[in-house]
Amino acid sequence: MSAYPDVMDTLVSLAKRRGFIFQSSEIYGGTGSVWDYGPLGVELKNNVKARWWQAMVRERDDVEGLDAAILMHPKVWEASGHVSGFSDPLVDCKACKARFRADKIGEAVCPRKPSKKPGEHGDCQLTEPRMFNLMFKTFMGPVEESASVVYLRPETAQGIFVNFLNVQQATRQKVPFGIAQIGKAFRNEITPGNFTFRTREFEQMEMQFFVEPGTDMEWFERWKAARLEWHLGLGLSRDRLEFHQHEPNELAHYARAAFDINFDFGGTLGFQEIEGVHNRSDFDLKQHQEHSGKRLEYVDQAANKRYLPYVIETSVGADRVTLATLVNALREEVVPGETEGRTLLALHPAIAPIKAGVFPLTKKDGQPEMAEKLAAALRKKFPVFYDEAGAIGRRYRRQDEAGTPFGITIDPSSTANDDVTIRFRDDMGQIRVSTSKVAQVIGDYLAADHATAEASKAGV
Numbered sequence: 224m225s226a227y228p229d230v231m232d233t234l235v236s237l238a239k240r241r242g243f244i245f246q247s248s249e250i251y252g253g254t255g256s257v258w259d260y261g262p263l264g265v266e267l268k269n270n271v272k273a274r275w276w277q278a279m280v281r282e283r284d285d286v287e288g289l290d291a292a293i294l295m296h297p298k299v300w301e302a303s304g305h306v307s308g309f310s311d312p313l314v315d316c317k318a319c320k321a322r323f324r325a326d327k328i329g330e331a332v333c334p335r336k337p338s339k340k341p342g343e344h345g346d347c348q349l350t351e352p353r354m355f356n357l358m359f360k361t362f363m364g365p366v367e368e369s370a371s372v373v374y375l376r377p378e379t380a381q382g383i384f385v386n387f388l389n390v391q392q393a394t395r396q397k398v399p400f401g402i403a404q405i406g407k408a409f410r411n412e413i414t415p416g417n418f419t420f421r422t423r424e425f426e427q428m429e430m431q432f433f434v435e436p437g438t439d440m441e442w443f444e445r446w447k448a449a450r451l452e453w454h455l456g457l458g459l460s461r462d463r464l465e466f467h468q469h470e471p472n473e474l475a476h477y478a479r480a481a482f483d484i485n486f487d488f489g490g491t492l493g494f495q496e497i498e499g500v501h502n503r504s505d506f507d508l509k510q511h512q513e514h515s516g517k518r519l520e521y522v523d524q525a526a527n528k529r530y531l532p533y534v535i536e537t538s539v540g541a542d543r544v545t546l547a548t549l550v551n552a553l554r555e556e557v558v559p560g561e562t563e564g565r566t567l568l569a570l571h572p573a574i575a576p577i578k579a580g581v582f583p584l585t586k587k588d589g590q591p592e593m594a595e596k597l598a599a600a601l602r603k604k605f606p607v608f609y610d611e612a613g614a615i616g617r618r619y620r621r622q623d624e625a626g627t628p629f630g631i632t633i634d635p636s637s638t639a640n641d642d643v644t645i646r647f648r649d650d651m652g653q654i655r656v657s658t659s660k661v662a663q664v665i666g667d668y669l670a671a672d673h674a675t676a677e678a679s680k681a682g683v
């Protein structure tokens with residue numbers, strides 16, 4: 224049990240109300256554990272992905288980008304071990320038709336009596352566990368026969384392995400170097416749930432770093448540290464993050480060593496994996512070399528040797544880490560002097576979907592015109608929301624809940640003196656800024672990752 228409260232129900236309803244995340248095909252009763260990102264959600268997730276791409280590809284000269292296809296040759300999944308090994312043990316209850324993962328049955332509840340575990344209720348009729356492959360199958364071409372079976376990829380990594388030599392030769396990178404990509408992955412999970420935490424369609428941000436065997440554990444440690452720093456830079460609280468080392472019995476079929484980066488989601492969910500850092504040895508390249516019959520060795524001309532590199536993988540779920548940023552950011556506060564509290568998403572300014580709200584204090588005296596002009600100018604630089612409806616306090620609250628870090632208010636003094644108030648979401652402090660400097664000041668705050676008036680006193 225986490226020291227943090229369970230905010231999932233509050234978050235699910237806020238996410239729907241404000242347009243972050245909707246259930247897929249909701250008007251038809253919803254699709255099991257598939258979610259759609261609304262206007263605010265798509266901005267938030269895009270910002271998370273852009274930040275990852277910036278850190279992993281653009282700021283490094285030893286990592287190249289890739290966007291491989293979802294559908295791959297079926298032999299890829301034989302070589303990778305997914306056809307034979309990517310399975311979970313499944314148990315059915317013949318009485319209530321519920322399905323459980325046999326290895327997680329201790330965490331499940333009996334649908335007929337939630338105070339009991341599956342198997343403990345008098346009516347339960349559990350089957351013996353049987354292995355269930357998590358890959359979605361489909362057919363390529365018009366004929367639905369076994370020869371045309373293809374899979375929706377269950378991880379993006381294999382697109383990188385099969386392109387290892389293409390990328391290396393095209394870019395003339397020398398080992399050690401990495402290949403990174405962001406893309407959809409699909410798993411027919413037996414027990415999806417907890418909102419977007421475990422879904423059947425999700426996005427991964429994966430990077431495979433190819434190193435000379437013998438240097439792998441050193442790179443493994445480096446990437447572990449770098450990835451934890453990235454999560455901290457996203458604004459996740461340090462005390463909500465921890466490493467979890469995989470014991471030999473937990474290791475995936477390809478892994479030589481593995482650490483998860485876990486985030487504390489609060490309540491009974493507590494610490495759960497958001498990213499895996501794996502030492503995959505030369506498992507994948509060796510498998511693809513054998514199954515394809517193509518040599519995938521790296522030729523080190525300077526040292527006059529050739530070898531199959533080892534791979535250090537960093538693999539993070541875009542949806543899961545986006546959910547972590549929302550859980551981390553959600554606050555319900557009492558506001559001194561006010562009867563109603565406020566709900567805010569104290570998101571890191573860089574990933575906030577909307578950067579600034581622009582509000583004329585009243586709908587007269589030229590304030591809306593001045594505010595609309597300012598909003599239009601700012602929109603060229605970052606996402607802005609213009610709102611002139613309702614009391615100013617309510618408009619602030621609406622943007623607090625959307626995670627908007629800055630509120631810009633145009634009041635009677637603005638039209639006279641050509642200046643505005645910038646209100647800070649997190650501490651509700653305010654500063655006065657000349658209109659011509661607003662874009663610059665907010666830009667500086669965004670670049671410096673600050674969103675409090677307190678920070679402004681210390682100088683951005």
Ligand code: GAP
Binds near residue numbers: 410539543
């Ligand atoms: N290529 C290695 C790999 O796929 P993984 O631990 O199975 O490793 C990596 O997945 C990350 O992908 C996880 O840490 C998680 O963030 C995300 N992920 C995996 N399955 C998921 C699911 N069903 N729903 C949402 N995210 C998932």
